[in-house]
Amino acid sequence: MEKYDTVIAGAGPAGIFCAIHAAAPQTRVLLLEKNATPGAKLNISGTGQCNLTHEGDIRSFFSRYGSHGQFLKPSLLSFTNKALIGFFEERGLSFETTPGGKIFPRSRNAADITALLIRECELREVILKCGEPVRQVEIANPGFRVQISAGWVYARHLVLATGGASYPKTGSTGDGYRIAASLGHTITDVGPALSPVIAEPFPFSSLAGITFPALPFSLWRNGRRIMEGNGDLLFTHTGLSGPGILDCSRDIRAGDEIRIAFSGSVRRDALEREILAAIARSPSKAIKSLVAGLGIPERLARLLPECAGVPADSTGAHLTAAARNRLISMLTEYPVRVSSVGNLSVAMVTRGGVALDEVNPKTMESRLVPGLFFAGEVLDIDGDTGGFNLQAAFSTGHCAARGILSGANKERQHP
Incomplete structure (x- = not known):
């Protein structure tokens, strides 16, 4: 059985960003994507132009996620909109801001964002496998056995970043809800948002x-x-x-x-x-x-x-x-x-998902299953239009990676 420090299900913005930041030296990170290529929903975001985030103080974002903005407070503060733009600018992309505050890549091409993220995965030796949906997960205690088409792999840490259930043609078909529920998590009422x-x-x-x-x-x-x-x-x-x-x-x-x-x-x-x-x-x-x-x-x-x-x-x-x-x-x-x-075929995002009271907002780790993390739209979070959902995806992906590395360091210090 192939063994990995971290296995991430879902190569959307949350999953890819988590993989990039979880890939520390001497670690093995496996990124699984059910589609033939990564970033399907990211590539059509903002009508293909990718409204990456929004301008302004990050504290003004808290009110843009309905009643669930407080859950996002730690992740947004630890990886802000300015940090997100800086990440891409340091790697050669430039951005422009519309009069309404939306921030787009100057090329207005979402594929440029995806391509840069995949290059960063390659630089960090993240193993990306496409056409590989997660079929089943079992708790190994410690860690997890994850079933894919080639068999089973072992993950010390597992991240569910499978997205929601909107735009199912992009692969968002609620797989993460099924897996999370099988591991004991509550899934709140799922329905269309930004619809x-x-x-x-x-x-x-x-x-x-x-x-x-x-x-x-x-x-x-x-x-x-x-x-x-x-x-x-x-x-x-x-x-x-x-x-x-x-x-x-x-x-x-x-x-x-x-x-x-x-x-x-x-x-x-x-x-x-x-x-x-x-x-x-x-x-x-x-x-x-x-x-x-x-x-x-x-x-x-x-x-x-x-x-x-x-x-x-x-x-x-x-x-x-x-x-x-x-x-x-x-x-x-x-x-x-x-x-x-x-319905969910036209909704931009999904309301509902993994119940937030069962997730630590400072690390994105499950409060029920040690070593299980969540990032992005699989959580019961949906934001307003204007780049707030992508910001949440990147911030929670980054937060989950920090939570994984922090936990791994503690394990090494106190085996």
């Missing part, structure tokens, strides 16, 4: 492609408001997308209601005063023109009054108080009924 929302009914299909910048909205479930959001919103043929919706999709469920404030931050009473003043100035102006004068796109300005039961071509002089109230409701909290959240 568009499908609405039913959706009267704005003809407006697909229209984007609304920084639009407030709220999420309601069973008549209770459960969260508020604000961000760019995009109409699709079937519902809603855009960064604002994508970032909140981890919390959205079928049957929920999203109430959109097309009027922006203007409060209902202030909007009513504005509409009454506009009618007083031009009582013969069509309702659709009054609505467009509030900053609403022209095509939507025709549809919103119709949704309120108000003929778009009718005039302000004929607008009753009841009709005005309905129109204001459409402008300040338009209700969109969620039929479903886009």
Whole structure:
């Protein structure tokens, strides 16, 4: 049986980065990848341009992972966005930052990132085997027996960096959940995140492609408001997308209601005063023109009054108080009924995964099984759009490698 100091399942960003930093002198590191080539999902990230990370103080990242940002605090602080960029810049890649803070390689080619990572693995004599899914894992105590197509290998340390279950065509099919569960770990509810929302009914299909910048909205479930959001919103043929919706999709469920404030931050009473003043100035102006004068796109300005039961071509002089109230409701909290959240085939990342209370956030080591480590999306972590998920993958991969080497040093000092 071939023996290794560390076996890593999954050659995505978390797994490759872990392999690079776990490959100390006189250690044997085996990196296993089920696909024919490594980095499949990394290569399509950011539409192939690779939004590697985001600018700003690393502490501002903590709030970008829903309620699980505190778990990432040690790994993000120990390997920051600046450290990540520095790693690649020291090896010849250059980067650019967009006005919104996203950081891309200047080449806008994700394959450049992957190629550099693989070169670093080769320099450190990491053994990379592609087309090798992990079939089964058994605890050897100490260490693990890992079954691959060629038989069994022994690992003193095992890292599950198999990704989540989104974009299954890239190999992310939830293998890590199965293995972790077989070793006693809890897997929290898995579902799509960073995913568009499908609405039913959706009267704005003809407006697909229209984007609304920084639009407030709220999420309601069973008549209770459960969260508020604000961000760019995009109409699709079937519902809603855009960064604002994508970032909140981890919390959205079928049957929920999203109430959109097309009027922006203007409060209902202030909007009513504005509409009454506009009618007083031009009582013969069509309702659709009054609505467009509030900053609403022209095509939507025709549809919103119709949704309120108000003929778009009718005039302000004929607008009753009841009709005005309905129109204001459409402008300040338009209700969109969620039929479903886009499934895992279209979701950018996966919510849910290995339960975080069973993992040490300072080392990424299992609290249940000594020598078992986790990195990346296999954990119950998902971040906002903008490079936050890749940063988490690299930071947790780096953290797991440090945890492995620290534990190995202690073993040598106290055999």
